[in-house]
Amino acid sequence: MPETPLSTLQGWGRHSAQGRERLGEDLERISREVHLSRGLGRSYGDASLPPDDQPDVLNTRFADRLLRFDAETALLRAESGLALSELNRLFMHRGYFTPVSPGTKFVTLGGMVAADVHGKNQHRDGNFGDHVTSLKMRVADGRVLECSPEQHPDLFRATIGGMGLTGHILEVEFGLHRIPSQWIWQESRRIHDIDEFQDALEEVAPDWPYTMGWIDCLARGKTMGRGVLMTGRWADALEAPSRPPKQGFRPSLRFDWPAWVLNRLTIRLFNELYYRKQWRQRSSGVVNHESFYYPLDAIGSWNRMYGRRGFTQYQCVLPREAGRGSARRVLEVLTARGGASFLCVIKDFGREGRGVLSFPRPGITLALDIAIRDETQALVDALNEQVLQEGGRIYLAKDSFTRREHFEAMERPRLDEFTAIRDRWDPNRRFRSAQSVRLLGD
């Protein structure tokens, strides 16, 4: 059979590499010759992109069968290419929801495990990996095996948050949560600066299962870090409208916006409007879960807004020990360098993940969307140096700019354990990605 020519594969931030996707329903068959999996390509950076010398990558999205569901225990087993959007469509009206949801529903189960994704309930329910009971994998020596906290626990822990570097995830088994309706009771309130934000998130954490904040990143000085804090819980049967939420029209960006569209002025205008929209000190009401969880999914291909060069999302966590003011110090690095982030999100984390390299730890996380310019590398370097000083770390699912020495300094003890487990399961480093070449020197 003639070799299909290489094509351009992209992460969500438009970071690209030359590669060849192998698609098919039968993962067990096609996973034999390939040594990296990707799903819907929603990781922002180069985590799902193949290294230059190994261009083939398995795409799991046609392997999306549900294999078992127990309505009593709410335990579900499915092939790893199943999309969260499909899971939601099938299970929400029956009263079940994923235990942890990231900010987009266009992700696969395999990707959710590999990135050990977190959501608005991290402070209460942890990461997705905390709810996984078992994984079926194809590992480097060709074996297909089951791993769990009891079976091959080292492989299990390294795979959760392991960015696909321990083997192909073929099947995922995890527990769903029960929900009383498909609607969210949401309360939002205005926050006047970044320190107030850090306090407010901690204050609401015990009372609200879902919390997060939006920050106006252009506000400086006294108002630096002003924004809107959003809290939510599932609306009960009495509060919720009796009809299910409507699936509205979903517009899509058909072309790349020119780079100048998002400039300081337009971003300032957007931020000002968004902040003023929350003109009351507090407001509350019942909203569709889609607009609460996935506001950006309402627009298809929204990443085209950043033009052809794309964008990067810088997400870091600052440990609780770094104290009040840590988020302010990171934002100061951003504003001092004139970095303008169109979207900036803040959230508190309650606990460490179960994966060897899981991103969250108790503290505060900041996520900044930054359009790529010539100075982006220097900006990310400066941010990383500040995060190092705070004792924090970065999220691999978003990263495409971090330097190896910064990453190693952030992850020293954990990285040694991860490397030791890889040495056991994949001594020849068959499983590699563009990201692992950059950050782990594979």
Added chain:
Amino acid sequence: MKVAILGATKGMGRALARMAAERGDEICILGRNSVDLERSVADLGVRGAGDSVGSVACDLEKPEMFGPAIDAARETLGGLDAIVVTAAIFASQEELEADSDLAERLLRIDFSNTVLFCEAAKRALLEEGGGTLCVFSSVAGERGRKPVIIYGAAKAGLTHYLEGLDHKHRVDGLRVVTVKPGFVKTSMTAGLEPPPFAGEPDAVARRVLGAIDRGAPVVYAPAPWRLIMAVIRALPRAMMRRLNF
């Protein structure tokens, strides 16, 4: 509706079976790999069909299995309202020219064996007093074209056969639905550059299920391909020779 589907574990057949399962149809899936069938039965069950999904072994390369398999499906479902065939193989013109065994196999599976399966399906449905036979052909069978000469010929033959069947048996209550998919993004077309108007399996499944309900004799999916093929059928030969489409 009680429906038997050959090819329900993959691509458009999978999408169609899922949609039918979610709306409450009773389904029996036919295929050659028992492990694969079992996984699809589980999938359809969790999606809403519960325990009502059955499966029967049937290989499009083994005509002796056709009659017994259809009878087994009929027994599993306790009757039969529709039989759907989505199974087929695809290979590029270059691959088929380079490998005559592959060309022979494709012509056999996509044409002669599919016709033989339809003959068995026809007999079973006529015994039931009528029903719907829905078969996936292709827009590739509409006109001789450079990139799909051999595959297109198999599909052209199949389309002709299905039309004849429809003319002869509509009076007996047997409705034949010929589906002509354009480019649809499935594992079969993975690796090919999708043209404009390439469709998703779900959209095709929705249209096909509607056509089965109505008994529409011909359905193009996605919809724009009806127009595209009307233009291509009208092009003069001199122009077709110059085009690489």
